[in-house]
Amino acid sequence: MGVVRKTQSVNLVLNAFKAENKAISVIDLVDRFSDKINKTTVYRVLDRLEDDGVLHSFLGVNGIKWYAPCKDCSEHKHTDVHPHFQCTDCGKIDCLNVDIIIPKLPNREVAGAQVLIQGKCEACCN
Amino acid sequence: MGVVRKTQSVNLVLNAFKAENKAISVIDLVDRFSDKINKTTVYRVLDRLEDDGVLHSFLGVNGIKWYAPCKDCSEHKHTDVHPHFQCTDCGKIDCLNVDIIIPKLPNREVAGAQVLIQGKCEACCN
DNA sequence: TTTGTTAATGCAACTAAGTTGTATTAAATT
């Protein structure tokens, strides 16, 4: 909800995700835009873009927040419950285009799941 | 590795896990022992117990660290890669005794996975 | 194109989780 203005900050952040089609950590974003966008603004821009279904967020190994572009999400429906893969060598995270089967749990109401697979990425496997 | 002494702090922490057989967040532990154990000590005790395969740690929804007793872990082998279930209502986390199947990923070396299932727990389902 | 509205920003100060260094204390060993 709410009017989302195409501000300079929004454009800068969106271009970053367009340029490299992978997840970027908030820390990385705050750092790389430190001379152009205020830290607080980065956090708020990401919040807004997530609300609008443009980005989705999740947590990396150390509890650091990461963002990645959404594919099938909208403002009203967030279907992006795919797993993420974090490389233990280089630290990079990719979105995986596979489905994880969550088993039925008796007496519990499953609403979603966060799956972070760890290991060596393609580049670091050599 | 390393000699682990059965200190007062270690006993207090271990008793907490023995009393309630579920995961406890670091924040909770630091808080409930605030008048008996120093914050730094709580962190270091948990570190040691995890190294020794007594406890295992994982991250909750907000990137907060949680600990739970290990069942089949040892100092040398950590096999506890079961999923955890966090209730979106009451915030409590349980260890789930089910296996999650991680799909084979081409060109990647999978080392482990963190699975956090979210929803309503048994108590909050009513 | 100017004006008015208000979303968005910058800045400073703050909170909260977790870490580090160091002197002191208390397990365990002799």
Added chain:
DNA sequence: AATTTAATACAACTTAGTTGCATTAACAAA
């Protein structure tokens, strides 16, 4: 009981993220 050294308390620090508020800049309407 004396000795060794792991473990602790305390203070200070780091880092991720938030809050409040005055200012700025999108953007719509005149």
